[in-house]
Amino acid sequence: MAIGKKWLIVLVISSSALCVTCASSIASFSETGIAQSFHVSREVTILSISLFVEGLGIGPLLVGPLSEVYGRNIVYRVSYLLFFAFTWPIVFAPNIAVFLVFRFITGFCGSAFLSVAGGSVSDLFDNRSVANPMAVYTMSPFIGPVLGPLVSGFINQNVNWRWTYRVLIMWIFVQTFALYILVPETYEPVLTKRKAARLRKSTGDQNYYAPLDKKDVSVWKSIEVSCYKPFQLLLYDRMALLLDTWNALILGILYLAFQAFPFIFEDNHGFSPEFTGLTFLGIGIGMFNALATQSFWNSLFARKAAEYGDHPPPEIRLIMGQVGGVLAPISLFWLAFTTYPHVHWIVPIIASVPFGTAIYFIYTSTFTYLVTAYRPIAASAMASNSFLRSAFAAVFPLFATPMYNRLGTVGATALLAGLTALMAPLPFIFYRIGGRLREKSPFAA
Template sequence: MSSRSQSSEGRELPQNDSGTLAPEEQQSEKQEKRPDSDDHLVSLDPSEDPLRFSSLKKWLAVAVIAMGSFCVTCASSMASFTEAGMAAEFHVPHEPTILSISLFVLGLGCGPLITGPFSEVYGRAIIYRVSYILLVVLSFPVVFAPNLAVVLVFRFLLGAAGASFLSVAGGSIADMFSGPKVATPMACYTISPFLGPVFGPLIGGFINQHLNWRWTYRILIIWTFAEMVAIFLFVPESYAPVLLKRKAQKMRKGTGDQAYWAPLDRRDTTLTRSLLLSCYVPFKLLFFERMALLLDTWNALLLGILYLMFQAFPIIFEDVHHFNVQSTGASFLGIGVGMGIGLATQPFWNRLAAKAAAEHGGKAPPETLLIMGQVGGVLVPLSLYWFAFTTYPHVHWIVPILASVPFGCGVFFVFTATFTYLVTAYRPIAASAMAANSFLRSAFAAAFPLFAGAMYQKLGTVGATALLAGLTTLMAPLPFIFYRIGPRLRARSKFAV
């Protein structure tokens, strides 16, 4: 399936996920046949163009969106230290309480299949606002839950409500920044959903050391409410087709002339069809594209290991090194420091990308992006081997925490490289490529914590962690392989550029 089509004048037109011309371009073709209606096609003035927003306005929006993503993913792992309290109060074993994390993460994976299409019809800002309203409202049943079943049902719904920040936020940044300027704000956003799970146990450990487990969710309500207010105040609508549609409506109402129109007004694709495509195309990509499947599986394995750590760290640092709850939560800081170091190297990667672009006539091949993934692919297994063989009781506790620093850095490199590569290589269906990645990642992240306790009990801290290191070692060659054969695979692909 070709990703481009030719108009009547010979210019190339982009296609959408279904392989047909994008609605805007279909309408453009129609307008070439009816030039008299071009006078009523609205356009954005420079002051209305999101790309021309002031730097303060754009970066304030990026900061609020990143904090919103951080809050949502932090909520996923804050529950890790509420498990003992829930088990005692509801008189259930510890294992079912782990589902409070797994179901939340599963909701994060399913939500993007819905929120993506809605954002293309109603805009980005309304999706964020509705998401955070739901996050506030749906948190109350968890706080006042009479039994574990209520907690689990609403934790899944909370995950689905917060998923918009994993599917829509990248589009908001691309709306406001273009060309080389998009790399830094995208990196700042990309790190937020991965720092969230790391800082969740730190915050949750402090709360549960001193207060009842329900206070974890009470504090989350306060936090999400503050984020909701910030979103209403500082995150403007940035999706140009929706801005054009609103402007056309305003002009029709103000002038009484019903001829004014925007591309979305004459959109041929219905919302129902868009929803069906958003659920169908990601799985079609996974089934027919081995490169996408392998890279998504690599990402899923790493996120699964990250969420497995929420069960493994208490075993290692509470049982072996006799940490209290608060100190165990602080032990995750090593991963956070590693991610921060990874973000600090972004200027180096920007210069590398600029150099590669200069060598290829102004546009570097997508495979250049995998160089960062190569570094991450080496760092992750090395750090896990280091971590595995320093979990003995006679080894000082700071050593395994130091071992987690390169793990955090490597995870950041892998995710940043893979996300950017998938979006670039599968640009005609970029949203579907990321939805497939998100779904598979969330499925692994939901499943891994469930068997962590049994695995560490059976294999011990050294054996279990070394097994994880071995799995990441098997996946480490992927960025090196696709760096070499990626162009050939993309040339044969029905989906890739």
Template sequence: MPTPPSTSTAVNEGEKDPPHAPATPTFLDVLEPDEHPQHLPTWRKWLIVIVISASSLCVTCASSLAAFAENGVSTEFHVGHTVSVLSISLFVEGLGLGPLIVGPLSEVYGRNPIYRISYGLFFAFTWPVAFAPNIATFLIFRFITGFCGSAFLSVAGGSISDLFSDSTVTNPMAFYTISPFLGPVVGPFIAGFINQHLNWRWTYYLVIIWSFGQFIALFFLVPETYVPVLQKAKARRFQLAGDVGEQKTQNDGIGVLRAIIVSCYTPFKLLLLDRMALLLDIWTSLILGILYLAFQAYPIIFQGGHGFNLQDTGLGFLGIGVGMVLGLLTQPYWNRFYKRTSVENGGVLPPEARLYMGQVGAICVPVGLFWLAFTTYPAVPWIVPVLASVPFGCGIYFVFTSTFTYLVTTYRPIAASAMAANSAMRSTFAAVFPLFAGAMYAKLGTVGATALLAGLTTLMAPLPFVFTRIGPRLRRQSRFAV
């Protein structure tokens, strides 16, 4: 990702650096301690993390809220069930494509303008969804709102790394990481109650109310944290831009266009030329696809097999959420493990150490799915399949936390592109899987269909074990890895 143009300027007119020498740093190149975001009070930094995480939770919650509004959409707009499922698929696809654009923009204009504009648009474009007169308007704006809300899946991690040093970033990053995955679980829980008692449009009225509250919180509680942008703001305050300001603005515009072009093709170049990144992205994409497929499978399992109503079916997703929270509670253990491993390696933590958490997740996910598969019979008490989703949810947290951290540390020079590639692929899987869920469960039954998904995750389970052993060799051979 290109860095913003330097704000260094010669202090004394006429003093110029020698040809090909680095620019002489000035007091503008270094922020004073009280100006640096990492020197904010701890309570203020955590308040920022909570607001950003809640905003991310709202966006991803909006993706799955639609699952329990599908019957109302089908009835009012006179369309088939598959068409109504597109309300999830298009939103999630927007979430996957948005980072290709907003990521580079945040590197030039800073985090705050991206947050405020994207969330303002997310709030504004949810109105046409809630008051859609026809299915075309409804689906088009579902995609647009997903695209606008994607900033909190690509930029938010950068804000947290801006606020915390390498030694203190683990806990806030873990807190943020769980929010995009907890959101899809919270969505059915909320939407089940709404659609059981109210018109389906209230699903989206809630999103309007919630997103407005988050927009206000972002506007007043989240400051700019990107250091290069803070440096440029400092230069403007001291009126040192002068005649160079117009040229820098022009260069910024060219830099943004170039950054967007690079951001669009580099992730796919990485997927095509680096099999390590490709396999890990397929693994996480498969798991996220299964999570979104559950929004179609759970009603089949619990409404069809156990006679649940909408709100009871929504409560069934709490097992996945409990599993994710349990995974988050193990973070102190992993922090100690990483610290011990770093000491054993001379103060350097190998990227492969992050995959030990992924190994635990690789076991938990298929165990939970096989448990769920063979307890979906109506004769089995409903609590048993709900409990089966606890290891599945815990495994999701372990897999994604370890994989994300591994990708960022392994492909550090192009970390943004590595995450964009993962985002684009996993969002595509999450968009497609719900579309064939109904047909698959009708053809194979609840046991066969769920066991098939469990078998696929079992086939992918050796990946973290293999990469833990041969990762250093693969990194040496890679064109992109450090």
């Protein structure tokens, strides 16, 4: 397959993941309109984000095993078609119950792109060339939550809140069409199985079999394992639990920002919703800055790997996480102490840029480390990370308003910065002792 075709597939998959996570946060500035339409409190409308994100966390437990039996492509197409279909009841929801139920369902349907899509990238590129396309894919789900408030702010400033989801439906339709037209199956065992079936049919020789044909694969057994193995990992492996908790805290803070930024910029600086949405650009710029450093990290990891020969320890991937671990609390403390009304509004936006950079560094390093260190159960390692991240991202927005009302913008943001500072030593500690911990772990390679 030509390199241009491979990159086109990666970009379609990445934009599909971007659309899914953008849908999670696009509800942020529609909350006031929803509260007025359905006569509920604004706290209830925050559930539209929480339930969607919870669906994103639970979905991988199901779609991961299905992709290993039926292939990645059918999972993409069916999940996105359902994502498209179930967004319609959100647009025309007659009451808050219907609205919230289908927000959870659409989150569940879109979750394939947070669990399966990384496998497609690794299918297309070998180990020497996978770093850059994987970096593009890794960043796309985290750009989505930043893009959502920006889009939502402009829509809800000018038209009815239902247009938020009408615009989303148009985007989902385009992505669904692109997935059907441009993305082929990439999972080698399924491709081999299809080739064997064609040979049996064309030659009449029934002795053509693929490994997947001979393998006694039970879908339900695979789903059962995928449902308990991630939690088993969290319960019995402290290193995985701590790294997943660190990741979850970072994503929880990102989703809490959808409630916190209106306090900082609308209350303190008099911004309108559309301009408050634009303030998330600082985090987005930080992510793109981090992506631009990927070639540096590739060369650094190559040099480190050369020092160890054929089997470099996965801990070298945590070097990037060390930088992210330091940047996150620095950025949040800087943000906290520049939220005063007399400080120019551009300063807290600039302060959020290193946080965006930290998000990219932390997730890229942790994801790569988990997949490498827990290679025998890599899918379960990523599923446990996804579930815990989604749980934090679902819960954090719910207590954001009371926390910012009680502590103020300075105290609340400084509290979050302090939590990230407590977690910052983790990549340094595991860089030094990760090898010893893996030797004692029943799960790690």
